[in-house]
Amino acid sequence: MTLSENPDLALASVTARADHTTACRTHMIALLGSDAPAPGKASFKNDSEFAFWTGPDQWMIAAPFKTHEDLAARLKSRFFETSSITEQTDxxxxxxxxxxxxxxxxxxxxxxxxxxxxxxxxxxxxxxxxxxxxxxxxxxxxxxxxxxxxxxxxxxxxxxxxxxxxx
Incomplete structure (x- = not known):
């Protein structure tokens, strides 16, 4: 068994804004290639990009830091006014x-x-x-x-x- 720190992970939270849940979920489907994760679940886009449920209409998005250092900014430009997105990496x-x-x-x-x-x-x-x-x-x-x-x-x-x- 091994335990290792994984410092190469960019994180951003996505929360659907009031009256924009359906549009936010549509953006999540386009981003992940599958539905937004349900409670207690994670969705994997590939070996290094995934999302997991953190609360009602809230998810954490993860991707390699080397290629997604600006993950939150990328998500903001993709989700527009449908979601509140915050940088979580640090x-x-x-x-x-x-x-x-x-x-x-x-x-x-x-x-x-x-x-x-x-x-x-x-x-x-x-x-x-x-x-x-x-x-x-x-x-x-x-x-x-x-x-x-x-x-x-x-x-x-x-x-x-x-x-x-x-x-």
């Missing part, structure tokens, strides 16, 4: 947990039912007193954990401690 630290045995590690860290999560599932949870998102990537032995960047050191320590305890 707000979140991203950790990728890969390999067999991630279930017992996650069971020590949070209360989500990790054994029931399938590829494309996303959950909001608390890890080490920090609000985090956990996304089951492909293959299913890969997890992406997003937590507050200001507490990245604490989150990293908590994950490493759980790995040591569980393995």
């Amino acid at each position: 707000a979140w630290a991203c950790f990728d947990l890969r390999g067999e045995g991630i279930e017992p590690v996650m069971e020590l860290l949070c209360t989500i039912n990790i054994r029931a999560m399938q590829t494309g599932d996303a959950a909001r949870t608390v890890i080490h007193h920090l609000g985090c998102f956990v996304i089951r990537m492909a293959p299913a032995s890969n997890l992406r954990i997003l937590g507050p960047r200001a507490s990245a050191g604490s989150l990293h320590h908590a994950i490493l401690t759980a790995m040591t305890s569980a393995l």
Whole structure:
């Protein structure tokens, strides 16, 4: 099992504005090539671009930072007045947990039912007193954990401690 920070991730939040939900969802379909993610779900455009549900009519969009440093600006020019879009890249630290045995590690860290999560599932949870998102990537032995960047050191320590305890 490996734990690595993924600094090459651009993030932007998309929230449908009042009376523009349908138009915002239409833009999401054009962007993703599929419907906007439902609650508890993520949609993958390809191996490196994806979106996940964060709240009613709210999503987080992720893409490689190297090619999408201006992700929020690109989305604003695409969604127009249908959505409020905010830059999120510097707000979140991203950790990728890969390999067999991630279930017992996650069971020590949070209360989500990790054994029931399938590829494309996303959950909001608390890890080490920090609000985090956990996304089951492909293959299913890969997890992406997003937590507050200001507490990245604490989150990293908590994950490493759980790995040591569980393995």
